[in-house]
Amino acid sequence: MRAFVPLALATALLFAAPAAASADVIFDQADADDLAATLAEATEAQGVCYGWNVTVSDPVAGPSESIGSNVGAGRPISNDCAETVEFTASIIYTSESSESEDSATYDVISSPGGPDRTDFDALGIDMDGLTGEDPDVVIGNAVTALPLLAADTGLAQPIAASPETGTAPADAQLTDDPGSDWWRQSGGMVLWGLALMVAGALFAWWIVMINRRRVAAEQAALERAEREAEQKRRQRGRRGRPAARESAPPDLTPPTQPVPAQTSPLSTGEPAVPEEQAGEEPTAEEEPAASPSEEDTKPSVQKDKE
Amino acid sequence: MMRLRTKLLVAGAIGGVGLIVLLFAIFGGGGVRSYLDDNYRRQSASGDSIVYTSSAKPKAVYEQIRSARPPADTRFDPSGYFLRYSDDIVAITADGSGSRIYVDDERRGYVHWLPFVGGVWGSGGSGENFRGGGPGGGK
Numbered sequence: 198m199r200a201f202v203p204l205a206l207a208t209a210l211l212f213a214a215p216a217a218a219s220a221d222v223i224f225d226q227a228d229a230d231d232l233a234a235t236l237a238e239a240t241e242a243q244g245v246c247y248g249w250n251v252t253v254s255d256p257v258a259g260p261s262e263s264i265g266s267n268v269g270a271g272r273p274i275s276n277d278c279a280e281t282v283e284f285t286a287s288i289i290y291t292s293e294s295s296e297s298e299d300s301a302t303y304d305v306i307s308s309p310g311g312p313d314r315t316d317f318d319a320l321g322i323d324m325d326g327l328t329g330e331d332p333d334v335v336i337g338n339a340v341t342a343l344p345l346l347a348a349d350t351g352l353a354q355p356i357a358a359s360p361e362t363g364t365a366p367a368d369a370q371l372t373d374d375p376g377s378d379w380w381r382q383s384g385g386m387v388l389w390g391l392a393l394m395v396a397g398a399l400f401a402w403w404i405v406m407i408n409r410r411r412v413a414a415e416q417a418a419l420e421r422a423e424r425e426a427e428q429k430r431r432q433r434g435r436r437g438r439p440a441a442r443e444s445a446p447p448d449l450t451p452p453t454q455p456v457p458a459q460t461s462p463l464s465t466g467e468p469a470v471p472e473e474q475a476g477e478e479p480t481a482e483e484e485p486a487a488s489p490s491e492e493d494t495k496p497s498v499q500k501d502k503e
Numbered sequence: 504m505m506r507l508r509t510k511l512l513v514a515g516a517i518g519g520v521g522l523i524v525l526l527f528a529i530f531g532g533g534g535v536r537s538y539l540d541d542n543y544r545r546q547s548a549s550g551d552s553i554v555y556t557s558s559a560k561p562k563a564v565y566e567q568i569r570s571a572r573p574p575a576d577t578r579f580d581p582s583g584y585f586l587r588y589s590d591d592i593v594a595i596t597a598d599g600s601g602s603r604i605y606v607d608d609e610r611r612g613y614v615h616w617l618p619f620v621g622g623v624w625g626s627g628g629s630g631e632n633f634r635g636g637g638p639g640g641g642k
Contacts, residue, residue, distance in 0.1 A: 235580070235581060236581075238581065239581035242581075243581075316562075319562070319566060320562075320565075320577075320579070321566075321569060321577065322577075338577075338578065338579055341579045341580055341581060342579035343581075344581035344582075345561065345562060345579055345580075345581065345583075345584065346562070348560075348561075348597065349560055349561070349562040349563075355560075355561065355597030356581050356582040356597065357582060357583075357596045357597045357598065357603070358580065358582035358583035358594065358596045358616075358619065359596075360594070360605060360615035360616060361614065361615050361616070361617055361618060362615075365613075365614035365617060365627070366617075366627045367627075368626055368627040369613065369614060369617055369621065369625065369626065369627030370610070370613070370625050370626060370627065371609055371610065371613050371624055371625035372624070372625045372626055373624065373625075375574075375575030375576060375587050375588065375589050376575055376589060377589055378534055378535070378572070378575075378588050378589045378590070379532065379534075381573050381575065382532050382572060382573060383528040383529070383532050386524055386525075386527065386528035387525060387528045387529070389521075389524055390521045390522065390523075390524035390525030390526075390527075390528055391521065391525060392521065393517055393518065393520050393521025393522075393524060394518050394521035394522055394525065395521075396517055396518075396521070397514050397515065397516070397517035397518025397519070397520075397521060398514075398518055400510075400513070400514035400517060401511060401514035401515065401518070404507065404510045404511055404514060408507050
């Protein structure tokens, strides 16, 4: 009697084990059955066996798998099949505390001459969805495409669909909004075009700004140089002016009483100004913004020279 | 001064290319119907429902159309490829060694292909397959 106790406990534990290990981890049972039935129809029409084998590694629920074929959900492809095409995938979920991301790999395994992963990838199915919220949608779409791939590679004869001609059910209507075709098709080009136009405008603005600064700097340098030249001229003029001014009385002499130029240096005893230097005296045109008093004295000086 | 002109010409060229790309994007496209009309042989038409044919295999035709006019969604069935657009549904099936291409407005297309896309793109029909509800263990 004592020997039966461990056996009974083991049996109880076996039945109490998590059901996830044996149930389909990807599909609801109805979906798995529908998928298997679709494959069965394809096998009947094409003579090729189809199936899927998806393993899932979950840190919480443990390892599990989803298997099915044209002979039914939960059943692998029969060994009796001469031609086979199978979709395989491995999904690895990581724990919330892990730094690693969820990951998945997939492949298409066929008899010689059948489709491979390259053929499958050309369909453009977004396989990132294997680790998304609805892996069953992705896998279901992938598995139903296997007969199409077999027909394309010549492994099987194609099956032709025909549109329904009967009356539609009253509740048959589209639901999700597919979005704009134009934006899906041209959105990228629109963004590129706008980006290029903005880049061109910014480049032109930058060129103009740089050029404007350069012109301003050049003008400032030119004005500075002119100012310096003018200062030099003034300095030279101041050096020569006292003599010139001495030759003529600073207070405006009436033009009616000119003073002879040759007599003034001798009479005053001041050093004589050479005629060349006196000739360097800035003219009224060269003298910029001279003080009114200086300008006022010029006519008298010129007259004195005369 | 010459350098300034060259720079401005480069800036103008960049902006000009952008403008050309933008104009091409706005006016150069056309919907899936115009693409089918331009590239395949029309076999029959009934209202908005048109049938085209091609000597290429269905998968090649599918890839051509999908590449030229990206659909919002694609569904596969052992007997055909189904592409959904904002206003149209396109189905590609085998036709001998070539293909037959059906284009319908979305409402009529959904009814025509209900056994294949029913329950996926809308309500009703028998095909309520693969609408989600998987393990959902992703993060």
